[in-house]
Amino acid sequence: MGHKNCSRRCDTEMGLHGMTMTIKDIARMAGVSVSTVSKCINNYGDIGEETRRKVLAIMEETGFKPSFSARSLISKRTHMIGVIFGHHVNYDFSHRYYTEVLNAFKQAIGVLGYDMLLFSNERFQPQGEDYLARCRHYKVDGCLIFAANDIADAIKSLDRSEIPCVGIDLTLLGESSASVRQDNTAAGAAAADHLLDCGHRQIGYIGSRYAEPVYRYRESGLRQAMERRSIPVQDDWIVYAGHQQEQDGYEAARLLLEWGELPTALFAGSDLLAFGAIRALKEAGVAVPERVSVIGCDNIEACRFIVPPLTTLEPGKQFIGQQAAQLLHELIERREKAAKGSPAPIPAPASSSAAGSGAGAATAQSRNVILVQSKVVVRGSVAPPPEPV
Amino acid sequence: MGHKNCSRRCDTEMGLHGMTMTIKDIARMAGVSVSTVSKCINNYGDIGEETRRKVLAIMEETGFKPSFSARSLISKRTHMIGVIFGHHVNYDFSHRYYTEVLNAFKQAIGVLGYDMLLFSNERFQPQGEDYLARCRHYKVDGCLIFAANDIADAIKSLDRSEIPCVGIDLTLLGESSASVRQDNTAAGAAAADHLLDCGHRQIGYIGSRYAEPVYRYRESGLRQAMERRSIPVQDDWIVYAGHQQEQDGYEAARLLLEWGELPTALFAGSDLLAFGAIRALKEAGVAVPERVSVIGCDNIEACRFIVPPLTTLEPGKQFIGQQAAQLLHELIERREKAAKGSPAPIPAPASSSAAGSGAGAATAQSRNVILVQSKVVVRGSVAPPPEPV
DNA sequence: CTGAAAGCGCTTACAG
DNA sequence: CTGAAAGCGCTTACAG
Known part of the structure; x- marks a missing residue:
């Protein structure tokens, strides 16, 4: 009850203060002109220390903030x-x-x-x-x-x-433009390097035929990394999914499975594709990562929850x-x-x-573009290859 | 080359048009006063059909849009x-x-x-x-x-x-406030009803001790649904996780496992808790859903990717x-x-x-609150109980 | 039906 | 160091 009254009183106060207060009111309260108040707000140098303090104090007390519309109408800046x-x-x-x-x-x-x-x-x-x-x-x-x-x-x-x-x-x-982007080629290379460092030499790739050039860059990174170490790329192990959903990854892996000989490691162009691939592999009785390691790309939340947890690339979203x-x-x-x-x-x-x-x-990078590097997030889906190559 | 020139020309045009154009310019171009232009913009009724058409046409051509700041300074509306x-x-x-x-x-x-x-x-x-x-x-x-x-x-x-x-x-x-919220109690009841409809009578719950009252409501919904059908709630099957991460669900399920007798179905207060619980169950050799069914809550993306895909409640985010x-x-x-x-x-x-x-x-609902109902999303983690009760 | 004028709440030269 | 005045780009009574 008493509580209710209080809250009502507050409302009224807020009304008086917040609703209608303008720079004019502050000026009156401080006994100065609006120009002076404005200068205080905008940190002009030529204001008496006394005056500035007084004005600032009043603004503080009243919680006054200059109107956005009025301000930006004139200053041309909106923040x-x-x-x-x-x-x-x-x-x-x-x-x-x-x-x-x-x-x-x-x-x-x-x-x-x-x-x-x-x-x-x-x-x-x-x-x-x-x-x-x-x-x-x-x-x-x-x-x-x-x-x-x-x-x-x-x-x-x-x-x-x-x-x-x-x-x-x-x-x-x-x-007056610039951009920030993932370095997809480098990401592909990083994935490949991780696999290579784990001892893999037979590496496959699942991309997507879908419009995204992302998948092409990642593939090309993979190829470059392998080339750098003079490991041949087996083109039969490069497959393309129709789209980019989990199901597409599943189907792409089925293709690989039907083909017969499996690589020891698979780089999937995205986590979703990796999920599908893992499902297909497990369904076919292929152990992940014991028989085939899988690395994804994007580090979406679900990576942590599937079995095995997906090793992947974090694109550095932060x-x-x-x-x-x-x-x-x-x-x-x-x-x-x-x-x-x-x-x-x-x-x-x-x-x-x-x-x-x-x-x-x-x-x-060249003109106004910042390329951001990915980083491998190690989880459970990559292991050394089954037997010495 | 010619292309480049063109683009530069466009820039200039845009500059002329977009940058400095005001209602005054439009007025001049249309041969009317600014008041008239303003009235056209704001759909005032008392404007001659001729005039209105002419003004509108010019605004269309030039792509003129009245300044947001100036407009809201006066109209007090910003949209x-x-x-x-x-x-x-x-x-x-x-x-x-x-x-x-x-x-x-x-x-x-x-x-x-x-x-x-x-x-x-x-x-x-x-x-x-x-x-x-x-x-x-x-x-x-x-x-x-x-x-x-x-x-x-x-x-x-x-x-x-x-x-x-x-x-x-x-x-x-x-x-002047209102709110829209999930009906968490109803969600709990819906989960329980789904389990009950599948034939389960021995139903457990994983909540969270964590600050969220959400878990309490969901539990209470579960209890109500069971009561409605006169199915007793076995309190030993109600456990509380410390927090609300996957790991907490895992630990909660471990508690259940240690306790000995398992329910035939488990309602987890959130998908994350469900993921952890499933992991613990599978690890202990308990088949999901054959031995224990699990239903989650929230319908996060990862539900589709775990094995088995999680049956859960969609809170109706849309x-x-x-x-x-x-x-x-x-x-x-x-x-x-x-x-x-x-x-x-x-x-x-x-x-x-x-x-x-x-x-x-x-x-x-009562005053200014809309309660939104959840809906069961059927996937693979719920099956009928192992044997006739 | 149309326009001149005041004013929204600020900022910014410009005098003093 | 301070303030009067013009003006940002609009809208809205108010005359005509």
Whole structure:
């Protein structure tokens, strides 16, 4: 009862404080002009110590925050980052990979002082997406773009614009764009090296015929690694699944099984494919990893729960998200400076920060692309080959 | 080459059009006043058909969109929904459950014409979160709040405010708040009923001692279902894991195994616990589902990949997200009308829309809470009990 | 049916 | 060091 009263009282107070307070109120309370308050908010140097302290104190007490709309209307900065999934507004972002990258990005970009705008509004230009228009409408400071199967025009114009953009697993070409991506070739090589280091010489690969070039790069990494050690690649052990689901991995492994002679180790282009392959092998009475070792790629959650737990490659999602945040921030700052400073300084490369140890060390790349390295996660699905080769 | 030139030309055009265009430009181009343009934009009725057509055409051509900041500065509406994960800005949102709910929400709220703002900025009031302040700063139309272990003050003041809020698996008490949640008791009952329908009479439960009340509700649902059929609950078959990871499920099942007599079926309070339990059972030579059936809860992705594939409960994530969007929209509209219409109409209950068949049918509940029902997903881990009871 | 004017809540030269 | 004034790009009574 008394409790209820209290909560009601609080409501009213909040109403008085939070709802209508403007810079004008603060000015009145502090006995100064609005200009002065504004300067305090924006850390202008030429304010008397006394005055500044008083104003700041009042802002603190009242919990005053300058209106976002008013502020960004004038300053042209919003400290908002537009987030785009694929080329379509409602492209699904429930893939764990994206989710984790986004999470790391959120954390890192938050520390840098930004909030994130997820475009979902379908009433904004119903006839065909145009992300550039959306970005300009909101005046986002920059944009994070996740890979889409086809990079539609929706993104092309944004990429070409003056708005800083960072693509994830997606190469952008604009002057103010950059990207962060998995080094799939290196991942393939790392998988192969792990297998080779375990003593395997007869290594197979399960890719996917499906649109994803990812699988081609991983295969090519595998080939390179084997070539480097002069181990021949047996092409009969390279099979392609129709799609990229567990069932496709199963069917691909069936092909291998029918073929007869099995390799001692199998690199599956993705964890899902690996799951299917393991199922097929076990069903056929082939022991994993005793007879055939299997290594996957992506490190999805389920790897830990299947039997045997899947050895796989962690693409460094954390690191990708962090790098993307860093890179985007740099692009934004660069643009900011260009706008204020000299008219048009020769655009310097955005970032060549490598660093980061272990899962996710980066390789600074040509122009504005950071390649992130995968790292082997050792679990139970890889063992030495059954007998000395 | 010619291509490059073209792209540069486009840039320039975009620059001319998109960058600086304002309502004033449109007015000039159409030969009318800015007021008139504004009225066209906002669908005012009293505009000549001729004029409207001309203005609209020009806006279409130029791709003009009124500035978000300017517009919301005055209209007090942003068509932005603030999204809050837990009580802490950087609470992790990579749990698949949340991710899927959020995805469904995104889709539904997008159709209703909103974009989403993910709060990540850590520089906004570094000393202690205050989501109400953030919401007011941005003037979001409403808020979506995901469950937090503790509903900190950060959210309390927002809940009490006039800003429409919808909580997911989280009860809010404010006048303009509502929530959508899994019916965990019903889920427990559904799991039990499925087992009972399969002929099981000896049913165990693995819960978690961990803070989550979720497990208590699920247990209580189980007990109710059994009581309804007058099947006695054997308390020795009810065990509690320390936490909620796979390993905890494993250890809980070990306890059961040591105890001696096994039930013929086991309901695990979560899929992860179920995975661990299955591992322990198989390790001990107990066949799943031949000797002991196992049913989980949550329907995470990995259920499909373990052996045997896990029969579990799908909490209706899609439906939860959709309902939340609908509910939030209604709350926003209601507030809008209240602001324009009569001073303070008696607040009507937000929504009592039940409907939706199968996974996720809703039960309209007391005041402003929608309870969403789970649905059994049949896979391979449940079979009839080994011998006639 | 149309437009001039005030104002939303801020920032930023510019005087003093 | 401080403040009056113009203006960011819109919307909304209010005249005509």
